[in-house]
Amino acid sequence: MSTIAEELAAWALALRPEDVPEPVRAAALRHLLDAVGNAFAGARAGAADAAVRTAGAMGPGDALVLGGRSRVSRHAAALANGVLIHALDFDDTHAGGLVHASAPVVPVVLAEGGAVSGAEAVTALVIGLETICRLGAAAPHAFHAVGLHATEACGVFAAALTAARLRGLTVTETVQALGVAGSRAGGLLEFLNTGSSTKQLHPGFAASDGLTAAALASAGATGPATVFEGEYGLYRALARRDADRAAILGGLGERWEAARITVKPYPACQLMHAQLDAAREARALGVPLDRVAEITVRAHPDAAKIVCGPGKETPRTSYDAKFSLPWSVAAMLTDGEVTIGTYRRIERPELRALAAKVRTEVVDFPGVAADQPGRVLVRLDSGETVAGEVGRSGGGPDDPAIDALVRAKALANLGPGGEAVVDAILSLADAASPAALISALENHEL
Incomplete structure (x- = not known):
C-alpha cells in the first residue's frame, strides 16, 4: 500500500486546472483576496515589522514582500508574508481542522508562481488549501x-x-519534500500563558520551511515516506494518535475541504466568534451597561481552554486580548463592533469592569469547537435577562453573504485604490501569469 505522502504527492502533481470545480476555484480566489487584504492591514498596523525587517536583512531577491516594494529571496518573502497575513489574527480558519488555511500557502504561491499561468497558480493554491x-x-x-x-x-x-507543484518536482521528489517538511512541523502555544505574539510567526515559519523542504528535495535531500503514519511520524509524535488515512485521503479530488473554510468577520480567535455574534445580537435588543449584574457565555470545552479562564478578563497585551472571550464580549456589548482598532486600547477600565462580570458555562456541544453555536445571557440588576443566540459564527462557507463580506473586508483592509488589487486577484485564473497581480500588489500604497 502506498503511504499517505505518496498518495498526496501523486494527487497534487496530477491535478489539472480543469479538474478543480468552479465553486472550489472561486473559494480559493476568495481566500487569496482575504489573505492579501489581511497582509496589507497587518503591514499598515506595523504588526509584522520584525518579520519584514528580518526578511529584508536576508538579502535581495525576486520575491515581493506585501505592503511595500522590497524584493527579497523567496524563502524570506514567504516568511514575511506568512506573518503579515496572520499578524492581526484576521485570517481564515477551517473549522474542522482548526487551521489558518491561507497564511502558510498563499506566500508560497506568490513567491514561486511567477513562471506559471494564472490557472496553474490557482490550482497550486487549491492543492495547498486542501492539504x-x-x-x-x-x-x-x-x-x-x-x-x-x-x-x-x-x-x-x-x-x-504547493512549492513542489510550482517547481515541477517529480512524485518521488515531492514525497521526499513532504518527508523533509516533517522535521519542521511544530508551533508551540505557550504564548497563551504569557501574552507574547509568537503565534503570529507560525504561518511564516511553515511557508518558508515548506518552500525550503521542496528546494532541498529537488537538490537530492531525502525524507521518510512514512512521515504521516510512521512510528515517529506527524500524528503519533505530535498529536498522540494514529494517522487517520481515510480522513486525509478519502474522496480526494471529489470532496473539497478547500471550499469549507470560514472567513473571519473579527480580528480575533475563531473560537469565540460565535459568542461575539451572540453578544452583538444581545446588544441589538438593548443592554443597559450600567445595570449589568452578570454575563453568562456558553463555550465548547476545547474553546474554553484557549479563550476562557482565570485572568482572561485582564489581557496583558493587545495580542493577548484577541484570545480573551470575556474582554472581547465586553467590547462587543459596549461598542457594538470588534475591529482592528478594538485591540489597540486594552486598558479601557469600562471594558475590564464589564469583562469581570463574564462567567463561562462550558457546554459539550457536538462537533468541533470552531463550529460551535453561540449564546450570551445578560442578567441585569433587576433580575431581567437579555439573550443573544446564533447557530454558528458568520463568515462560514454556507453564509449567503460570504462574497460580499470578503470583498468589503478586503477593500477596507487594502484601503484607497484597493479595487485594482481585487480585480487582479479575481481574474487570476484567466490570466496568462500572475504578473499583473504582482504588479498590482507592488504598486498598491498602504
Missing part, C-alpha cells in the same frame, strides 16, 4: 490539546506540496 485542511481535520483539536499550533504543524506540509 492543510485535510491534515488538520484528521485530528480535530489534537495538536492544540498537546500545546501545538495546527497551522504550523500541518501548514509546513501544505507549503511543501
Whole structure:
C-alpha cells in the first residue's frame, strides 16, 4: 500500500486546472483576496515589522514582500508574508481542522508562481488549501490539546506540496519534500500563558520551511515516506494518535475541504466568534451597561481552554486580548463592533469592569469547537435577562453573504485604490501569469 505522502504527492502533481470545480476555484480566489487584504492591514498596523525587517536583512531577491516594494529571496518573502497575513489574527480558519488555511500557502504561491499561468497558480493554491485542511481535520483539536499550533504543524506540509507543484518536482521528489517538511512541523502555544505574539510567526515559519523542504528535495535531500503514519511520524509524535488515512485521503479530488473554510468577520480567535455574534445580537435588543449584574457565555470545552479562564478578563497585551472571550464580549456589548482598532486600547477600565462580570458555562456541544453555536445571557440588576443566540459564527462557507463580506473586508483592509488589487486577484485564473497581480500588489500604497 502506498503511504499517505505518496498518495498526496501523486494527487497534487496530477491535478489539472480543469479538474478543480468552479465553486472550489472561486473559494480559493476568495481566500487569496482575504489573505492579501489581511497582509496589507497587518503591514499598515506595523504588526509584522520584525518579520519584514528580518526578511529584508536576508538579502535581495525576486520575491515581493506585501505592503511595500522590497524584493527579497523567496524563502524570506514567504516568511514575511506568512506573518503579515496572520499578524492581526484576521485570517481564515477551517473549522474542522482548526487551521489558518491561507497564511502558510498563499506566500508560497506568490513567491514561486511567477513562471506559471494564472490557472496553474490557482490550482497550486487549491492543492495547498486542501492539504492543510485535510491534515488538520484528521485530528480535530489534537495538536492544540498537546500545546501545538495546527497551522504550523500541518501548514509546513501544505507549503511543501504547493512549492513542489510550482517547481515541477517529480512524485518521488515531492514525497521526499513532504518527508523533509516533517522535521519542521511544530508551533508551540505557550504564548497563551504569557501574552507574547509568537503565534503570529507560525504561518511564516511553515511557508518558508515548506518552500525550503521542496528546494532541498529537488537538490537530492531525502525524507521518510512514512512521515504521516510512521512510528515517529506527524500524528503519533505530535498529536498522540494514529494517522487517520481515510480522513486525509478519502474522496480526494471529489470532496473539497478547500471550499469549507470560514472567513473571519473579527480580528480575533475563531473560537469565540460565535459568542461575539451572540453578544452583538444581545446588544441589538438593548443592554443597559450600567445595570449589568452578570454575563453568562456558553463555550465548547476545547474553546474554553484557549479563550476562557482565570485572568482572561485582564489581557496583558493587545495580542493577548484577541484570545480573551470575556474582554472581547465586553467590547462587543459596549461598542457594538470588534475591529482592528478594538485591540489597540486594552486598558479601557469600562471594558475590564464589564469583562469581570463574564462567567463561562462550558457546554459539550457536538462537533468541533470552531463550529460551535453561540449564546450570551445578560442578567441585569433587576433580575431581567437579555439573550443573544446564533447557530454558528458568520463568515462560514454556507453564509449567503460570504462574497460580499470578503470583498468589503478586503477593500477596507487594502484601503484607497484597493479595487485594482481585487480585480487582479479575481481574474487570476484567466490570466496568462500572475504578473499583473504582482504588479498590482507592488504598486498598491498602504
